[in-house]
Amino acid sequence: xxxxxxxxxxxxxRSSWCCSVRAQETVQLGAxxxxxxxxxxxxxxxxxxxxxxxxxxxxxxxxxxxxxxxxAAISRHGTAQSSCxxxxxxxxxGVLQGSSNYQTRSFMLSALSAxxxxxxxxxxxxxVSEGTIAAVLKKPGDAVKEDDVIAQIETDKVTVDxxxxxxxxxxxxxxxxSSGEVVQVGKLVATVETGMATPTAAEVVPKAEAAPKAAAAxAAxAAxAxxxxxxxKPAAAPKPEEPAQPAAPGLPIPKPERRVxxxxxxxxxxxxxxxxxxxxAMLTTFNEVDMSSLMxxxxxYKDVFLEKHGIKLGFxxxxxxxxxxxxSEVPAVNAVIDGDEIVYRDYKDISxxxxxxxxxxxxxxxxxxxxxxxxxxKSLADMGKKARDGTISIDDMAGGTFTISNGGVYGxxxxxxxxxxxxxxxxxxxxxxxxxxxxxxxKIEARPMMYIALTYDHRLIDGREAVTFLKRIKETVEDPxxxxxxx
Numbered sequence: 004x005x006x007x008x009x010x011x012x013x014x015x016x017r018s019s020w021c022c023s024v025r026a027q028e029t030v031q032l033g034a035x036x037x038x039x040x041x042x043x044x045x046x047x048x049x050x051x052x053x054x055x056x057x058x059x060x061x062x063x064x065x066x067x068x069x070x071x072x073x074x075a076a077i078s079r080h081g082t083a084q085s086s087c088x089x090x091x092x093x094x095x096x097g098v099l100q101g102s103s104n105y106q107t108r109s110f111m112l113s114a115l116s117a118x119x120x121x122x123x124x125x126x127x128x129x130x131v132s133e134g135t136i137a138a139v140l141k142k143p144g145d146a147v148k149e150d151d152v153i154a155q156i157e158t159d160k161v162t163v164d165x166x167x168x169x170x171x172x173x174x175x176x177x178x179x180x181s182s183g184e185v186v187q188v189g190k191l192v193a194t195v196e197t198g199m200a201t202p203t204a205a206e207v208v209p210k211a212e213a214a215p216k217a218a219a220a221x222a223a224x225a226a227x228a229x230x231x232x233x234x235x236k237p238a239a240a241p242k243p244e245e246p247a248q249p250a251a252p253g254l255p256i257p258k259p260e261r262r263v264x265x266x267x268x269x270x271x272x273x274x275x276x277x278x279x280x281x282x283x284a285m286l287t288t289f290n291e292v293d294m295s296s297l298m299x300x301x302x303x304y305k306d307v308f309l310e311k312h313g314i315k316l317g318f319x320x321x322x323x324x325x326x327x328x329x330x331s332e333v334p335a336v337n338a339v340i341d342g343d344e345i346v347y348r349d350y351k352d353i354s355x356x357x358x359x360x361x362x363x364x365x366x367x368x369x370x371x372x373x374x375x376x377x378x379x380x381k382s383l384a385d386m387g388k389k390a391r392d393g394t395i396s397i398d399d400m401a402g403g404t405f406t407i408s409n410g411g412v413y414g415x416x417x418x419x420x421x422x423x424x425x426x427x428x429x430x431x432x433x434x435x436x437x438x439x440x441x442x443x444x445x446k447i448e449a450r451p452m453m454y455i456a457l458t459y460d461h462r463l464i465d466g467r468e469a470v471t472f473l474k475r476i477k478e479t480v481e482d483p484x485x486x487x488x489x490x
Contacts, residue, residue, distance in 0.1 A: 128397030
């Protein structure tokens with residue numbers, strides 16, 4: 004087919020085939036293969052190659068050859084034998100450098116252009132301008148794609164992922180930040196190179212290896228010269244170990260200990276809690292809840308609830324809903340002191356304390372008074388997963404008006420929780436235990452009981468209001484039907 008592909012490529016019908024590439028044709032070498040700058044020439048080359056390999060058993064070769072990346076694809080994958088050429092593998096390299104059967108001349112290579120993408124520290128929320136690099140997850144040379152995490156930054160409130168946001172995949176070429184370094188918003192963390200990469204030396208056979216004659220077996224390497232005999236010197240006798248010195252009488256034996264730097268989140272939690280203790284006039288009131296009715300309702304409808312909503316029915320949704328009702332009746336608990344004014348919030352955004360390996364976080368459930376049990380349970384599951392995975396954002400934890408902490412999941416029987424600033428009260432839930440209870444009819448029975456505690460700012464909330472609020476939660480949980488009739 005020399006007439007079909009002239010002047011780009013020609014074949015001579017003889018046993019030792021030759022092919023020639025026009026001197027002005029430029030081939031670009033990239034990660035995806037060799038791209039002919041002349042589309043017309045590439046098409047002609049493809050037709051000639053398909054014709055030359057029509058008897059090959061490798062059906063994928065003909066499909067690959069019609070694309071501009073044919074040479075690289077064949078040189079990497081083509082190994083089928085053909086009657087007209089010894090092997091597609093040799094053919095692919097023969098066109099590039101020359102082999103025992105093929106020759107090349109005037110071949111120019113140029114690398115495809117690559118783009119550089121800068122990965123910077125993202126915005127981390129209001130009033131947060133810096134953080135500490137907690138972990139660097141990529142290193143130079145690692146391949147990345149969109150939304151891959153390069154590093155993690157720990158702030159006073161949350162851990163933020165530094166992600167590669169480019170659309171095209173690339174390779175990390177440089178890191179400008181290290182673990183433990185304090186970085187500001189907008190600082191360059193890494194650079195990623197995208198686009199076609201130049202080939203490695205292993206992908207291209209040196210031209211000097213090509214020869215017009217059949218390839219010969221490589222010569223055996225010369226035998227290494229015998230090493231000179233070395234006169235061994237007698238080894239020096241080891242020094243006897245000195246016996247450990249006994250501790251001086253009367254001095255304590257030092258015990259092992261280790262120091263670990265506090266994380267920014269832990270330092271911030273400590274600062275806020277100590278600030279609350281110094282600022283608020285905190286007082287705690289207690290009550291107990293008979294969980295019999297709520298447990299009976301849960302056991303009766305948990306399967307139907309799970310089948311309909313796809314999530315389990317727990318106890319937290321009942322307490323959150325009961326707190327929303329109580330906040331409506333006692334608005335002072337939902338208020339806060341701001342200077343010489345009292346700010347009454349007419350919305351119910353309840354924070355839920357969640358313990359994570361890195362510290363305590365308090366994601367917020369918005370407008371819980373407008374959510375049903377299913378909506379609350381789904382929101383709890385989503386926030387809990389984000390908190391444990393470290394993907395929770397600062398916006399998820401901002402703006403709460405009241406907090407609920409459930410220490411009962413860890414077996415706590417009773418505690419005095421600390422207010423979460425700038426709120427004015429916090430509800431503490433505890434473990435459910437079987438205790439002897441005197442019923443209204445005088446009988447004594449074992450009932451599942453839970454102690455609940457309300458810590459409040461006594462500067463704003465009086466004792467009467469605090470006790471009324473906690474009693475309202477007790478009554479609602481003990482008789483969930485009250486939430487249906489708003490009584």
